Amino acid sequence: MQFWLLKSEPNVYSFQNLVESGEGIWDGVRNYQARNNLRAMQVGDQALFYHSNIGKEVVGVVQITTMAFPDPTTTDPKWLAVGVVPVLAFDKPVSLQAIKAHPALQEIALVKHSRLSVMPIAAEAFNIIIALGNQTQIHEA
DNA sequence: GCCAACGTTGGC
DNA sequence: GCCAACGTTGGC
Numbered sequence A: 001m002q003f004w005l006l007k008s009e010p011n012v013y014s015f016q017n018l019v020e021s022g023e024g025i026w027d028g029v030r031n032y033q034a035r036n037n038l039r040a041m042q043v044g045d046q047a048l049f050y051h052s053n054i055g056k057e058v059v060g061v062v063q064i065t066t067m068a069f070p071d072p073t074t075t076d077p078k079w080l081a082v083g084v085v086p087v088l089a090f091d092k093p094v095s096l097q098a099i100k101a102h103p104a105l106q107e108i109a110l111v112k113h114s115r116l117s118v119m120p121i122a123a124e125a126f127n128i129i130i131a132l133g134n135q136t137q138i139h140e141a
Numbered sequence B, C: 001g002c003c004a005a006c007g008t009t010g011g012c
Helices: A015-021 A032-039 A096-101 A121-132
Strands: A004-006 A022-027 A044-051 A057-064 A080-093 A118-119
Touching: A004 A057, A015 A022, A015 A044, A015 A057, A015 A080, A032 A080, A032 A118, A044 A080, A044 A121, A057 A121, A080 A096, A080 A121
Parallel strands: A004 A044
Antiparallel strands: A004 A118, A022 A080, A044 A057, A057 A080
16 A cells, blocks of 8 residues: 655635545646656545645545546556545645754655645655545544 | 756757 | 756635
8 A cells, every 4th residue: 555645726726626526536737857757646546635726724534436547538658547535634734844943854755855736645645645634533632 | 037957959 | 868848726
C-alpha cells in the first residue's frame, strides 16, 4: 500500500465536489512525472487531497478505486487517470503553513516540489497530516 | 498581479 | 543535443 498527495485547485475541482458526487475520476494530468505516479497507483492506495491556490491546505483523504486508465479528457493515449472516492473529510484542514512549520514534514514533495500535482508521500508523513487534520479523534484523558 | 521554479518547445 | 524563449503552476 502506497500513499500519495493529489493537488487540485478548488475552483476547478474541490474535495466538496468529490464528496457530493460520491466518486470521481482524477484526470487532466499533463505532466510526465505526475502521470508516472498515477501509473504506479494500486487499488486501495490512499491519497491526501490538497487545495492549491485557494485554501492551500490538505482537506481530506481519498482512496484509489481503479488502476490507471487512459484519460477520458484527451484522445492522446499517453495521459492517464484513476478513479477515486472520498474516505475522510478533515475536521481541521492542514494548511501549507502548518506543514512547512512541522519539523517532520520539511522534506515532503509538497514543500520541495511545489509544482508537482501527483506525488508520493511517506506513510509517516501521511499519518502525521491525518492526525493534524482529524483532531477530534484524538481524545485526551 | 508578480515572480520564482520548472517543464516544454524549437532553432541551430 | 544544447540552450534560449516561452508557458504554466502556485505561493505570496
